[in-house]
Structures are given as structure tokens and as C-alpha cells.
Amino acid sequence: MDSEQYMGRWISILYRYNQMYLSRELEPLNIGAGQHPILKVLFNRDGIHQEDIVHSTCMDKGTVAKSIKRLLEQGYIVKKGCPEDRRACRIFLTSKAHEIKSDLDTVLSRWTDIVTADFSKEEKVLVFSLLQRMAYNAEQYLLEKKVEDRK
Amino acid sequence: MDSEQYMGRWISILYRYNQMYLSRELEPLNIGAGQHPILKVLFNRDGIHQEDIVHSTCMDKGTVAKSIKRLLEQGYIVKKGCPEDRRACRIFLTSKAHEIKSDLDTVLSRWTDIVTADFSKEEKVLVFSLLQRMAYNAEQYLLEKKVEDRK
């Protein structure tokens, strides 16, 4: 097998190129590449707990806390205390966020179009399902490892 | 289309999980997740110029310079001036690097095995070719953009 044929190589290139694209495209909105996953989750389910965002984005809770801080500063979200659990907080989109929803969706789906430009319809569907399965397998492996470490 | 179905989401998850896996697995070798792409390129073509490494890894020249600095400190590579072009330098693997080649290859191919664990042989081949084409499309797009900006 060609020594370039290991999964991490292609994933790394695609991730880094995507980050470059997003930084440039989201700059006019004052949104960094790291903040958009949180907005996407909230557009789906507004008002969820910060902990839910952590799970939905598969990101570290520290990372999410910092991204939320920046979205607060930019006025895209507001934070409300949760009366049932005083440790927790719920995150809500502002009208400023709702105004840019379609812009954000356009930027994200354009990247999909760019990288799958020469794909057939079948290939476009296929690549999502393969990536989704890989992400699931990776997650399962890391979870197992974490459980092992706890022993 | 499901709002989770945009390419960047899966790529991001897979990239971040891979970085976690690599940091842990390469720690005993004192290699960070960011250094291994350079070693991989050198195992393929030892003694190439730093500029060649930049192109082969698709990474920024500043990033490569820093990773090379750490590999030098760890004694995995040596740097030699290039007499034909006194700005440039050539990078060579040390015996310490050759000793860990098979360990590194094992770690990298194990990740491929983990994420494609439930894939058929055909799917394993397919996913590489799809990722490769996506990376190529992304690169072409960003290159075009860069040329446009120069105007």
C-alpha cells in the first residue's frame, strides 16, 4: 500500500483546508471557524444546555466554553441560568444569529459542493455515510479506551 | 437534507479524534501528533528540501519549520545546508528515526483499521479514493482563490 494511504493524511488535509475556507468566509460575520458548530447545533435545537452542545459537537467542554464566550461577546447568543439545576445554563440564539442563518448555511453547503464537485449523486450520498460510519467507529474506540483507563 | 449533513462536520470530528489517538499513541516516542507527517514524508524520500516537505504535507511553511525544530531537538532528524542554494536546507532521518519507523507505521495503519473496522474490502478502497478526490478539489479551489487575490 502506498505510504500516503493512511486515513489520517486525507482527513488532516481536508480539515485544514476547510478551516482556511471557513476563516475567510465567516470573517465578515465576525465568526471564527471554531464557533460555527455551536451555532449550527443551536439552529437545530435552540435553548439547549451547554452540556448538550458538548455532546452534539463532540468537542471538549473547555473548548465549547471558550467558543460560547466569543459568541456571547459578538451578540449571537445569550446565556440563561437553569432554575432546575443551578450549575447548568441554557443557550439561546439572538435575532442577530437568526439573521445570518442562511448565510452560514450557504457557506457550509458551498464547501460540500466544492469538495464533491465532480461526484455523482450516488457518490455524494455514499461519502456521507462512509464518513459517518468512520466517525462512529472512532468514537466507539475512544470511549472504550476511556473506560479502560478508568479501571 | 439533515442539518448535520455538511462535509466539515464529519471531517472535523474525524480529525480531532485522530489527533487524540495520535497524541496518546506517539507519546512514548516523544513525537507529537503534528510531527508525524514530516517523518512519513522523509521515510518516503530522505534528504529532501524543507520546501519539498511543505508541498508533500500540504502544510504551511511556518508550521513545518516549527515541527522540524522539535524533531531536531528529539534527535529524529538532522539538517544540512544545501551548497547549490544557500537559502535552502536538506533534512535527513537519523538512525533513531529508522528505529521507530515500523512503530509509527503500525500506529497509523491501526487508526485506518479502527475507523474502517466494519467496511468491506471495496468500501475501504472506495473511501480512500473519495477522500483523495475531495482533497484534490479543495486544493484546486483554494489555489484558484489565491491566484484571484493576487490580482
Place this chain on the structure above:
DNA sequence: TCCATTTAGTTGGAATTGCAACTAATTTAC
């Protein structure tokens, strides 16, 4: 009930990375 454990969230530190500005050497153009 009370103490131990778990959970939600914050903060500091370090690694990875891209960009921009810089130096020094080379190449190109006139």
C-alpha cells in the same frame, strides 16, 4: 442526614496550525 461521588461549567497551559512580517539568497528583467 451527611459525606462521597458525580456532574456542569470555567480557567490555565500547551500543542497544532495558518498568516504576516521579516531576513537572506537567488532569479528575472531591463
Place this chain on the structure above:
DNA sequence: GTAAATTAGTTGCAATTCCAACTAAATGGA
């Protein structure tokens, strides 16, 4: 042949991210 432009590489800065340590609140077992 010299000045301008390009190229190889370094460095500082900022963004993204994970981890670990921490606080405060909630949960659970004796």
C-alpha cells in the same frame, strides 16, 4: 550589471483545541 521580484526559511501572533485542575451544585449511599 544592477535593481526588482521571487523564493527558502524563521519568528511572532492569534485561533482552535484538548487536557487537567478547579469551583459549585446535585446526587446517592451508608
